[in-house]
Amino acid sequence: EGDGLQTVKGVDMGTSLTGKIAGLLVRNSTEFSDAPSIQIRGEDPLLVIDGVPYANMTLRDIPSDDIESISVLKGATASALYGYRGGSGAIMVTTKKGLTNKGLSVSVNSGTMLSAGYLAIPELQSDFGRVVRKNADGALEYVRSGDGSWGVPLDGREIIQWDPISKTMKPMPYLPVGKDNFQNFLEQGYILNNNVNLAQQGEFGSFRTSLTWVNNKGQYPNSTFDKLTFSLGGDMKIDKFLLTAS
Numbered sequence: 597e598g599d600g601l602q603t604v605k606g607v608d609m610g611t612s613l614t615g616k617i618a619g620l621l622v623r624n625s626t627e628f629s630d631a632p633s634i635q636i637r638g639e640d641p642l643l644v645i646d647g648v649p650y651a652n653m654t655l656r657d658i659p660s661d662d663i664e665s666i667s668v669l670k671g672a673t674a675s676a677l678y679g680y681r682g683g684s685g686a687i688m689v690t691t692k693k694g695l696t697n698k699g700l701s702v703s704v705n706s707g708t709m710l711s712a713g714y715l716a717i718p719e720l721q722s723d724f725g726r727v728v729r730k731n732a733d734g735a736l737e738y739v740r741s742g743d744g745s746w747g748v749p750l751d752g753r754e755i756i757q758w759d760p761i762s763k764t765m766k767p768m769p770y771l772p773v774g775k776d777n778f779q780n781f782l783e784q785g786y787i788l789n790n791n792v793n794l795a796q797q798g799e800f801g802s803f804r805t806s807l808t809w810v811n812n813k814g815q816y817p818n819s820t821f822d823k824l825t826f827s828l829g830g831d832m833k834i835d836k837f838l839l840t841a842s
Contacts, residue, residue: 606709607787607812607821609655609663610634619667628814629821631656636670636685640771642678645689646829649678655687659808661826662703664690693829694795694802701795711785713815722772725750735767785815803830 606612610632614622623633631654634641643650667688673680726738727747735754738747748755748770755770766821793806805828812821 606777606789607810607823608632608657609658609660611664611785613655614625620701628816628819629812634687636668641668641687642674642681643689644678644686646691649681649686651681653788653820655689657691657825658691659791659806659810659827660789660813661793661808662691662825662827664689664692690710691808691827691829692793692795692804693831694797694804698797698799700731703791703793703795705789707787707789709787709789711787711815713785717779720775722775723749725755725768725770725772728755731756733738737765781815781817782815783813787812801832801833803827803828 607629608631610622611624613634614624619636621635621638623635625632630742633830634655643655645652645653657730669677669682669686669688671685674684676682678686724746725748728736728738730747731737734758736753748767750770750772751769752769754767756765756767757770758764759766759768788811789808790810791806791808793804796802806826808823808825808827810821810823810825814820
């Protein structure tokens with residue numbers, strides 16, 4: 597049911613299905629903002645929204661607040677309904693349309709998820725630097741082609757080394773710099789998921805409109821993902837005819 601998927605809101609609806617449906621394999625990417633890969637018995641299923649098959653949409657395009665229910669069809673059942681396109685199975689999504697009783701409803705939902713980050717960051721030593729040697733002038737300089745990290749002590753002695761500001765090799769105090777560079781490089785990651793929806797049921801039908809904003813901030817600087825989704829759907833009864841739009 598859609599209410600169960602709204603408990604923990606992520607960026608992608610597919611991630612919320614991980615481990616919830618037998619036979620549905622969800623591979624979540626470790627890359628920032630990459631959509632998960634969804635397969636049924638090793639093949640890509642057909643996405644069906646309100647009875648209409650879509651080849652150019654994914655579950656990421658559907659906010660969790662707009663979903664009434666999700667079901668999965670496998671094998672011959674999907675093929676019987678959608679032909680060869682349903683041969684790999686189908687994911688059936690039913691979106692919310694309006695209220696069951698007459699009246700007006702306004703709902704505001706907001707969720708925040710914080711990223712815990714790395715469970716442990718390897719501790720780096722800061723007592724010894726790279727291997728050094730004497731150049732032709734008798735001055736100490738570190739071996740640029742070496743990768744050793746257990747050379748001379750970082751005790752402040754003058755050693756010719758690379759200066760990132762002047763972009764030249766020059767004598768500078770040999771001191772530990774940037775021991776916690778990686779930890780200081782990381783930022784607090786989070787996911788903000790906000791939704792406002794308006795629904796009404798009247799004499800001749802019902803309608804529902806929804807606006808969803810998702811903001812995902814990664815742990816690395818400048819890693820952001822923003823998504824704004826607007827949807828409108830409803831039913832209208834005219835004599836014996838029923839018109840449905842979503």
